[in-house]
Amino acid sequence: MIVDLYWQRSQQAIEETDYKYGNYCHTIAYNILHSSLDAEECVNDTWLGAWNAMPDARPNSLGAFLARICRNIALNFRASQNRRKRGGGEVTLALEELGDCVPDQLDVARIAELNELSDALDKFLATLPQTERNVFMSRYWAMASIKEIAGILHWTESRTKSTLFRTREKLRRFLLQEGLV
Numbered sequence: 001m002i003v004d005l006y007w008q009r010s011q012q013a014i015e016e017t018d019y020k021y022g023n024y025c026h027t028i029a030y031n032i033l034h035s036s037l038d039a040e041e042c043v044n045d046t047w048l049g050a051w052n053a054m055p056d057a058r059p060n061s062l063g064a065f066l067a068r069i070c071r072n073i074a075l076n077f078r079a080s081q082n083r084r085k086r087g088g089g090e091v092t093l094a095l096e097e098l099g100d101c102v103p104d105q106l107d108v109a110r111i112a113e114l115n116e117l118s119d120a121l122d123k124f125l126a127t128l129p130q131t132e133r134n135v136f137m138s139r140y141w142a143m144a145s146i147k148e149i150a151g152i153l154h155w156t157e158s159r160t161k162s163t164l165f166r167t168r169e170k171l172r173r174f175l176l177q178e179g180l181v
Contacts, residue, residue, distance in 0.1 A: 003062055006054035013054075014047050021063060025070040031143045032074040033081075042077060046070040071141070097140075097168060117180060124174045128167065135160065136167045 002020065005013035025046050029039035049069040059065035125133050135153070138144040144152075150160040175181045 003054070003058060006051065007058070009055075014051065017047055017050065017062075017066065018043075021066050024063065025066055028067055028070050028142055029074040031145075031148070032071070032078055038077060039074070042070055042074045045073045049073065097164070117175075120175065120178050120180055121171075124171055127174075128170075132163060132167055135163050139164055 002013055002016045005016060022043060025043045026036075026039050029042035029046075030036060033039050033042065046066055046069045050066055053065075053069070057065075125136070128136065131153070135149055138149050138152075139146070146157050146160050146164075149155075150157045153160070155163075172181070
C-alpha cells in the first residue's frame with residue numbers, strides 16, 4: 001500500500017513510511033552515527049531518497065529497501081564526519097574486524113561493492129544458523145555494538161565476541177575456499 005502511494009506521488013507516502021518504518025530506520029542510523037539528531041537527519045534523507053527512487057524501482061521489500069538507503073546515507077554521513085575529525089567508534093571497529101577476512105590491498109568498503117563478494121556473502125550467510133547469522137548481521141550490517149547485541153540476546157559480551165570471532169574465521173575460510181582472498 002505504501003509503495004502504491006509513492007507511485008501515485010502522494011505526500012501521504014512519507015507520513016505512512018515514517019509511521020511504519022521511522023523507528024527501524026532511526027535505529028539503523030543511530031547505530032552508525034550515535035547521535036539522535038544526525039540519525040533523524042538521515043531518516044529524513046531516507047524518505048527523500050525513497051521518494052526519488054520509487055518511480056524507477058518498485059521494491060519487493062519496502063523495509064529492506066528503506067534500510068539500505070538509510071544505512072548508505074548514514075555511512076556516507078559518518079565518512080564525511082570522519083574526514084573532518086578522525087575518530088574511532090563501532091563502525092570503524094567493525095570494519096577493522098572484517099578487514100582480517102579480506103585482502104590487505106583492497107579496503108572493505110570497496111570489496112563489499114563487488115557483485116562476486118556480495119553473492120559469496122549471501123551464500124555464506126545462508127550456511128549459518130539463524131542466531132549466528134543475526135549476530136553477524138547485527139554487528140556488520142546494522143553496526144550494533146557488542147554490548148547491544150549481548151543485551152538483546154541475554155548473552156555475555158564475552159560470548160558475543162567469541163561468536164563473532166568464530167563467524168569471522170568461518171567467513172575467512174569460506175572466502176579462501178571460494179578463491180576471493
